[in-house]
Amino acid sequence: MVNNFTSGLYNISFFNMKIDTSEELTNEVIKKEESTFIHEFIHYLQDLILPYNIRVNLSNVRWLFNILEEAYKKGTIKRPFEDWNNESSILWTQFNNTFGHGNFIDKVAYINNITSDYDNIEGYDSNLNVVRRHRVYKYTLDVVEDAELQHSETYYLGARDLLEYIAYKIESKFFPDRPAAPQLPYESVDLIFDSYGLADISDEIKICIAERCLYNDAPVHCLLYVLLSDNKFKDFIRNSSYKDIYAFLLNSSTLTRDGYSEELIAKTQRRIHQFKNELQIRYGSFEEISKWLSMVSEFVKNNLSGKFIFSDIYKMNSDDMHKFVNDVINQVGIPLIMNEQEKYISMCPEHIQKSGFIQFYVSQKFMDFLFNNKETKCPIYGFCKANGGSCNENCVLNNNGIIMGNESCHYRKFIETYRLTGIKID
Template identity: 60%
Template sequence: MKLDYATGFYNMSFFYINIETEEELTQDVLKKNEATFIHEFIHYLQDLVLPYNIRYSLSNVRWFFNILNSAHKMGSIHRPFSEWNNESSTLWIQFIRSIGDSRSIDSVFKIEDATSEFVITSGYDSNLHIQREHRVYEYMLPVFEDGKSTSISYNLGARDILEYIAYKIQLKNFPNSPPAPQLPYESIDLIFDKYGLSHISDDIRLCIAECCLYNDVPMHFLLNTLLGNDKFKKYIIDSSYEEIYSYLRLSATITRDGQIETLIAKTQRRLIQFARELQLQYSGFDEMKKWILKVNSFVEHKLSGRFIFSDLYKMDSDEMFKFINDVIYCIGIPLVMNSRKKYISIHLNDIEVSQFIQFYILQNFIYFVKSKQTQCPVYNFCKANGGICNENCTVNKQETIKGNENCYYRRFMEKYELFDIKID
């Protein structure tokens, strides 16, 4: 986000927040950058609650396991890695088409009608052990930027919805925040205007947006099932926020093969599956599994039956800050990093932070093997957090890693028996 104070970002699926400041992340520094911290905390909470996000966490587990299997079978990893099995390839198609564009567009003066296309894929759906057919939609939106006479094609997706929710909550509590780029932060407002629903209040828009993230193709659900349905459009025009909230909360998803599941049950199923995947696929993640089960319990007892982000938006600032402090006290935040990758943990209590560091390295390792970069995938993190780094780390010489006991990457390579795997 483009703000006067420190910017921030959050990478889906790996439970760490970034505050882009050179300063040590003390309580005073976090307070100074409170708007940014709250925005990124909302993204962190989205990962713990929303089935769309949890599905991506499951996908990352599968991708890493695919890489490990191939490495141990072949004795090497040739980069950029391309030995994806059918399941991994399918999961990537599903994610990359549903997440949407990675660009930001500052100011828009006109949009045209979005056009859609879909591909049919078949893949697993969590712990149901069912091969399901999925139609994965992509929505391309012709956008005219201010001062330009030709349109660009912008891919609407789940990112637009996730950012819209976080930005709306931030802006309500920090109204002096500088304007963010219209796309993705105001995408949902532009869509409501396009559908002739500019008079619909922000709280109703946010509630509908949140409901869409209980679906695996959120933008298609918004544009086709909800706003593209004349009956539903009339319903939201004629109904109160409370009526719409209750109607959506009690709704259920119905898959193309006839499986029916409530929204809350879907969240619980995927969180349980994520904990099981960590236990079955990865050695040494017992502490992290314990944390996931703690999150499961928290979601079940504190958030069940609620659209929590809609509730957060409706709270006044004091209520919101109390809720966020309660969440942090109960489940903590595993990693918060500054721009140098120096980390702190917040209220993890009895959970061992080293396993979340391994999970952070896992993410960077996936990116590393998909690229041809030469620098160690966690060079900056290691350097900022007490690791011993030298010039060999910038060219990722594995023989130097083996002799470095203070190397975070070495511990990761040991855990997954990758020391004798040739990586080129």
């Protein structure tokens, strides 16, 4: 039987999503692919609210700044790019250890073992003007796929698992006929709770706990080491109501290794403000995004403060869920939604210009291009071709000298804005 099922992709940090359909995106097509759209919308909302995600947004901004500094210094960029400064290198280690890896496992018999390791890192924190030393943990699952064969596979657990778990649970509740997804990462939290003897804990409580952990910069460490390794906490979630658990987690705070305690909503607001300021100070072409982030910050403060919004969405009925999604779209929009050919639409309010988000997408594709030394054509060739750009053989050859003469080229604008016109990319 062929499932009428379309998959999608949300690009963390860059506020754009893709729906894998060849059809041009219209309201009717998005309605037809609503299950996928809602899943990716949840990921988009995670980027606007959760401190872990906003920290990844900040990391991408600093990685791009690092790339530009090296390009100006050396006059060339060698692919794959690896010339990280100390701050970028630390951020890279933190991301790799905490986010998890991209493999999928369809069926899991059980988790045989959970192990942890860590990297010691030390570097200058430009926000606090101090040198910080701490451990960055990473967690590994020994997964048994077939109980009879006892075949096991290594799986790297991370924030990705919690983010996908939340989105998948919400999608599955409102679209129960969607095809089953691979158990890892989409049912990772269920499997972990099973391995801790907590199989009877309800989905709404597990979603609430997963959401709380994503206010921490090491979400899986928070889940496994801080919460589920605490017998008092396990007894509490076994014997307490969802309402009491929700209130307890909401009133908790994050604590840094410097001993600084911060309320959850305050951490979100601080991160959004920091992200907005970095875009304004370092990147002139992202001014429109900075204005948009101010609007997002106000929306979060006025509408989402004092709650775990993803847990709340899961508890909604279908009408309330759709009303909430429409309210978010009406007030802050969705910057870019693309089909599989990269033809885009924008759902942002009229006063928000989409050109800044297109440039932000170019920055994403530019960094992807620098991390991959096999691709030769222009990083946004597919995007331009799908959206009426004047593409030609020079774009296929990525001939920067000729591209500079194309006034309508988004890549040309990016190259000129960040003074990369004379920079050779090997």
